[in-house]
Amino acid sequence: MNRANHLASRSPLHDFLAPRSVAVVGASQDPTKRGYKAMVGLVKQGFRGAIYPINPKAEQVMGAKAYASLGELPGPADLALICTPATTVPGLIRECGAAGVKGAVILASGFGETGEAGAALEAELLAVAREAGVRLIGPNTSGVFNLHHNLNLLALDNVKPGGVGIVSQSGNMLLSLALEAQHNGRVGFSTYVGPGNQTDIGFADYLRYLGEDAHTQVATLYVEGFQDGRHFLEVAREVTAAKPVVVYKSGATEAGQRSASSHTGALAGSYAMTVDLLRQAGVSVVQYSDEILPVAEGLELLQKARGKRVAVLADGGGQATIAADRLAEAGLTLATLAETTRARLAEILFPQASLANPVDVAGSSDADPLVLARCMEILAEDAGVDSVFLVGMFGGYSIRFADSLLGDEMRGAESMIELARRVDKPLVVYSLYAPIKPPALRRLHEAGLPVYYSIEHAVRALAALGERGAYLAADHARPEALARLPDPEAAFARARAEGRDLLEPEAKALLAEHGIRVPEERLVRDAAELAEVAAHFGTRSLAMKVVSKDILHKSDAGGVRLDLVGEAALVEAHDAILASCRAYAPEAEIEGVLVTPMAAKGVEVIIGVSRDPIFGPVLMFGLGGIFVEILEDVAFRAIPLSRHDARSMVAQIKAKKLFEGVRGGAAIDQAALVELLLRISQLVEAYPEIQELDLNPVIAYASGYAVVDARVIVARDGADASTDSTTRTEENLA
Known part of the structure; x- marks a missing residue:
């Protein structure tokens, strides 16, 4: 099947990540067992579908009739959770296939992550799953939940339904995000999946599902390693066109770090490369783990900004300066305020207020917090402003100054909420009182305005909004493909037949054939040709380089001479290059030397x-x-x-x-x-x-x-990129 058709078709993961029935293989009454916790999660969460505990030694588990095996179920289960040891799993997957189970979550470890024997067991598991027609989540997974379907196989407490979908290779990271969301009070989750070993289903498949899921407003991924990164980028481009995607990539891609014979190969495979490629696909990449949820929340609520010009409104100079510093570091710019905007601000602020950006109200709001709401409105109406960032102690005026200011703060909050509904610009709030959640900040949060505990988190969210807006506004059309030409095809055929790379003259001819400007040059195979070459170039200063399939790093071999003028200099350089290269690599085949004018400085x-x-x-x-x-x-x-x-x-x-x-x-x-x-x-x-x-x-x-x-x-025969680095995911979805 064509990959484009894969992306256009509905993900099969909907069939079991939003199941109507669940079988728990290894369901237990023992509170220390995962089969117990899974049953607790299903029952306590109020799963609305059928629950089938599989336990040959029990008549019922937590009030649900138990079955001795999958084959005894009264009907097929959409999803099976397998809580038994690794060695039992292949046989159970065969049973799943016979019973019509569509997907299985495999908790057990003991597969490829443990060594050669585990890898063999994992290969057997995948073969069995393909034969049985059962899709695999895991093995070695922390589990799954879908809170909008009351499915909670982790029995995770105090998580509420919402718009943040999560795929995380770390169960502890999920727990961290859940606890952070509980403290935040507003953020909720849609689907969570721990991909585990990705034996069958990989990150691209999960992202595609989250992209299609109506309950997911932003997809959030914690990634330790991709298995088919190219396919992931293809899916990410499609998903990010419709909804935000946030990725935290831990460490470097070890599989991509390999020795190579070129500068590019040596630098590729790095963490920096992975980040660049993700951002190219429209993904919002966060650098620190504590940024994941703040950025996801900001993108869920606000989606994007039209640009990267931010107006900062502050009630203190120190925090205004900090905000300006962080914005600059994040690649955002302080918007240049229109003269009309500055004039309107001057009408309501004290004379000592700073009307440049950042705008410092300089005490104007101490007795009247509503001033901040009016200033936000003025800034938001400036055509040169893409986002407004309120920095300071809004929400805490009644605490800091007088109880009587609480009413004004609440009216200010309502004014900000109404402004957010009217303008298509992100309004982001940082308040030093956010940790104690005073009424005005709670009201903003309830209404969908992000309120941050740190300037840094707020700025990272603003950066993600600006980056997403710029990405969506850009033209991502690609130029038409080039046609292959006979001469380069012949050069590649010769090189492959001789087991070598292109010689420099062949490489430059390839470039020239396709419209890339290369300098004039002459290949000299014999010293007798130097007189004619010298006459041709005249008094121009020349460079001479060895041409040999066996000498990649010419300078290391003494194979380069520069600033040569006239025949005598060419002859001397020619002899010196040959002598040096033969001493460096006695067995090297030397085709000759390449002579070209010295390039001007640039x-x-x-x-x-x-x-x-x-x-x-x-x-x-x-x-x-x-x-x-x-x-x-x-x-x-x-x-x-x-x-x-x-x-x-x-x-x-x-x-x-x-x-x-x-x-x-x-x-x-x-x-x-x-x-x-x-x-x-x-x-x-x-x-x-x-x-x-x-x-x-x-x-x-x-x-x-x-x-x-x-x-x-x-590339040697069979090793070129006419096929992808891995096609496992595509084959599985065919």
Whole structure:
């Protein structure tokens, strides 16, 4: 089945994540057993469907008739919870298939996570499940709940239905989020799944389900590792177009960290790469675990901002400054207030108030908290403001100053609620009184305005809202595919037949054939050709490099000479390069030397591609030359790229001020770099034979660029990317 059709069809997970009947295999009366806790969760939560305890030694469990086996059930169960040891599970899955069970939650550990024997048992389990037609959650999972269907197989207390769906590889992280939500008082959950070993169902499948689930307003994932990251990105693009997705990725992707022969390969597989690719798909990535719920709440309630321009309203200068600092660090900007806005503020604030952004009311609200609501309205009506951030002690004026101010604070809260209904802009509140939940803040929270306990959490939510708004407003259309051409096809065929990578002249010819500008150069196979080459280039300063399939790092082998002028200099450099390279690698096959004019000075960047085992082909862009592995100031995007992707890569570089010209230097041609990034993306799509590609350095100029060095590493037969890194999920859903 075509993958596009997968994404368009309804997820089969609805059949058992919103079940009408549940069988608990291993149901127990013993409070220490998971089979007991699952029954408690179903009964206590008031599950409305049929509950079938499976226990051959009991007539009933918690008032429900017990059955000796799945085969004795009066009807098929949509979902089975298996609470028995690992060795019993394959046989039980066969029974599930025979009994018409659609999905099974497997709690037991003792599978692939334990070693070779466990991996063999897990492989057997998957084979049995496929034959039986039963989908697997886990094994080694913490469980499942669907609170809108009163399904709580974790027997987790004090969780209420709501709009936050969770998939977490850590059961303790779920518990942490549940306790935090209980303290928050407003946040509720829709579905939770612990994916466990992802033997059958993976993150992409769960995300697709949450994307389709009407009760889920924001999907939230705690991820330790993806198994099919490329498929996850495809699903994420579809889901984020409709609803927010929040991901906390713990650590680096170990499966993607591998030695490679190129700069790009060495830098790929990192945590930074994973974050870039998730954000490319519209995912809101949080850096710290305590940001997960605050960001999810903000996105659930407010969905998006139109841009990243924030107006800060404060009743104290210190917190206004802190807010401004955090906003800048998060990539947001302080909105420039219109003169009419400043004039309107001046009419209601004390003369000493600061009317610039941040707006500091300077005591104007001490005796009249309603002033803050009026200021919020004025700021929200400014066309140059995308979000309004109230910072300070709103909600605590009656505590700090006088009980008589409580009425004004409540009226102020109602005014803010009405404003939020009228304007299409996020209104976010941080109050130092939030921990004690005074009446005005409780009213805001009840009405759906997020109230935060820390400036940092509020800013992270504002950043996520701004990023989502920018993502939704961007054009994500991708350029048309490039056609394969005969000469490059022949070059790849020769390289594969000879068990080598493309030689530098072949790599540059590939680029030139597809409209990428490369410098003029001559391949010299014999010293006798140097006189003609010298005459051709005249007095231009030249570079000479060895060409050999066996010498990848030319400089290390002494295979590069620069600033050569005239025939004598070329001859001397030629002899020195050959002598040095033969000493470095005596068995190396040397094709000759490449002679090309020295590139003019400019800004050195790197463009590279690596085929990540988890995410497939990934393009990297950053500062080039010797700095690429020292500074690692790079950006990653999954191929294929849209024009928005290419532009955002250039904008992401921390040292991008170099691109804008420093100390009187001219700004570089960023538009040309964007076109180059797009063309490389198209090239890699057209030629799956490209395993890795390095253009390092590319020298960017005020007009155009120069590709100084090009390396293309060829995938060996059967190892190219004409197929995805893993197709297990697609096969399972077919």
